[in-house]
Structure formats: structure tokens, C-alpha cells
Amino acid sequence: MNRGNKILKVKRLKKKIGEKEILNIEQYSVIKDKFNFIIGANGSGKTTLLNILSLVDRDFEGEVYYKGKLLSKNGEYLNLRRKFSVIWQDPYLYRGDVYNNIALPLKLRKINKKEIHKNVKEIAEKIEITELLNQSVHTLSGGEKQKVSIARALITEPEVLFVDEATTSLDEDSIQFFNSHFADLVTDDMTVIMVTHDRRQMELLADRIAFLKKGRVVTSKPAKNYDFDDLGEGIRGRVEEIV
């Protein structure tokens, strides 16, 4: 496998909401099979960039490429979207029980019931939520909801996994669980694009880090070239406090 390829790339990307410029990126690339981190202060455009890269938001100016191929803004790209999964900061779970929420992406892909059942059981065991499967989603805590959304995102074994500040609203135990289990849940041929504020996640997982400021990519380089201590003394996790 050719590691180090660019799987996603944006060029001359601009996004405005009303008159306000949210993003203005000359070029940014996502490296295949790596943990690509996007960091920056609140309002720097991280989530907007993630929405565009994951094809959830198609209202922008500029170019998005997948494996070198320019994606038209009018295309639905259903097959490509089905290779992607997103774990959102504040996950939305659909009415009903945990089982059906985790099974939903497979149902949308018309996978047969037997296989769905097997896959849901497997992923639930890995994420340690088997006992929640028959529970209504309205009875879950914030941490449990996020675990369900992680299971739902991973059940399709996506080629590209987008993670949007998945631990921001979690308690310390849930963050510990996420940090210790996440790398094991991601397969070798999965590309991860992770928006975070958490320094521990960067130190543990990051292969490459892009730093966004006011909608622009200020730096994008391998994590090993980042001196985390330079980010500031006494910093506990939150990059926004440093910049």
C-alpha cells in the first residue's frame, strides 16, 4: 500500500456565512491511512473544514479532490459518502433504541439483517456498550451517547473517519476511555481526520497536525516536528488557551 498519499485535498477553498469569511484556505491535504489532526481556537473554521471534507456541506467556493479527482459541487457522491463516517461533537441519536442507531448506517446500505446483527454485536462488545443495546437513547448519559455514535460511525469500517471534537463535552472517565481505546478501534487502512482541543490526543495519536487561525491553515506538518512543550508551560490539553 502506498502510504503517505493524499486522499483528500482542498484548493482555493473559501466559505462565507453572510458577509463573514469562515474559511480561506489556499491548499490543504489529508494524508491517507494517517491520523490527520486539525487544531485551532474556537471559531477558526475547523468544523467548517471538516463538514466540507466529509461532503456534508457542499456550499462553498473552491475545489475538493478525492484521490486526485476533482469533485463537482452538484454531485451527490453517495458511494463516496458511504466510504466516510463522522463522529460529531454533540451526537444526534435517532428515536428508538441503541441497537437500531448503531445498525442504521448498515440498513441504509441495505445490508441483510443477519450480518447487521453480527456487526452490531461485535462493535458493541469492542466499545463496551453491549448492555445498552436494548436501551432507549433518551435514557443515555452524554458519555454513553458518544460511545453509541462512535459505534455507529465505525460499524461501516469507513475508509475515512472524521472526528469533530468528540471528547469536548465528555467527563474525564469517558475521555480516558476514548483516548485509550480509539487507536485500537481504527484499522490500519483507515484515514482519520480529527478536530480536537485535547493535547493528550495529539501526543498519543497525531501523525500530522494542521493549525488553523481565522479560517486559514497557518501550518501543516508532521506531528513529530511539533514541539508540544513549545505550546506553553502548564498547559493541560486545550490548544485554544495557547494560541
Add this chain to the structure above:
Amino acid sequence: MNYYMDAFGEAWNLIITMDQELLKVVSTSLRLSTSSTIIASLISIPAAVIISRTEFAAKKVFNVILNALLSLPTVVVGITVYSLISRRGVLGEYDMLFTLPGIIAGQVILIIPLLTALVRNTIFSIDEKMYKTAKSMGANKKQQFKLLLMEARYGIIGAVIAGFGRVLGEIGISMMLGGNIKGVTRTITTAMALETNKGRFAFALALGFILLILSFSINFIVYFLQEGEQYE
């Protein structure tokens, strides 16, 4: 006083003996209300989705008009449809006046604003994250629409039942467009008005009981659906 007590007794007797004339009136009302509600739902639900989820120039004006139409008087709808379907009207050639389709046309127009506004409000209240999540899970456009309907189902069913209740209890349209023809277009409300005037108080009272039971049942269903929405 004895007159009223006797009438109560007789009304009760009509109900438990399942009087044929009474049943005919009730079944006509239920058939009309069901047909009108189904037709109005098929128009209103997609319209509400479009209004909620798309941006168009006159959206604000449209919403204001829609809200204003919620209090549309039945007799105004009645006279408007009458002018269209009566012999001299533009749809006069279809002979719809004093027929069930004539009443249905009026009732559909009456509840379209109500259904559309209630479903629109339900869809407005759905979190924007629902749409993003559906897209990110790989749902195609049809699946996204189905997921939206599933998430809004309690609100939509509540709206449909509210529309059904509205047409079941209306009298203006049924009277003006149906003509209160015995065994054909006579509904619960038009029969109640007529039979009271004729002095068949017990018959009107029996219909009143049935209408009340139906209205309470509808309200209970709406209430429990809303409860279900909170606790599911």
C-alpha cells in the same frame, strides 16, 4: 325536566340498540372525515417539508398567510367552494354540489392550512444535526426524507388527528356543499342541527354523545402521542 331526562334515556337507547339511521349518519361523517384528512395529508405533509427546508423569496409572506388561514371560517370555505362547484361555477360541469366529493373538496381546503402549519412547526423543531447526521451516515435523498418523517412522526400523526377532529366537528361546509340529504350527505353535525329544529331532540342528543366520544378519543390519542414523544 322530564322531557330532557326522557330524551337522555331515549338517546342512550338509540346508541346501544345501534339505530340504523344513527349509524348511517355516523358512518357518513367518518368516511368523509377520513377521506378529507387523507387527501389533505398527502398535500400538506410534503408542502410543510418544502416550506421548512427550502428557502424561497416569498417564504415569510407565505408563512404569515398560512398562519392567518388557520382561523379560516368554515362558511367562508363553504361559499368559496360553492361558487366553484355550483352549476354556474367553473367546475359546475362536474356536478359536485350536494355530493360527498363536494364536501370533501371543502373540508380538504379547510384543513390544509392547519395540517401544513402543524407539520411545519414539527419539522422546524427538529435539530439541524439530524440532517447532518443522516448525510454523514450515507443516506441518499429518499432515505434522508424517510429519516425526517420517522423523527417527526409523533408531530405528524398528531397534526393529522387534529385535522381529522376539525373536519369531523365542522358544520358550515357540510351544510352548504352537502345539502344535508338524508342517507347521502347527512353528517353528524348537520343531522344534529336539523333534528333539533324538528324536535327529535333524543336523536340529536345521541349524535352529540357520539361526537363527544369521538372528540375525546381523538384528544386522548394526541395526548398520548405527545407523551410518547417525551418518553421514547
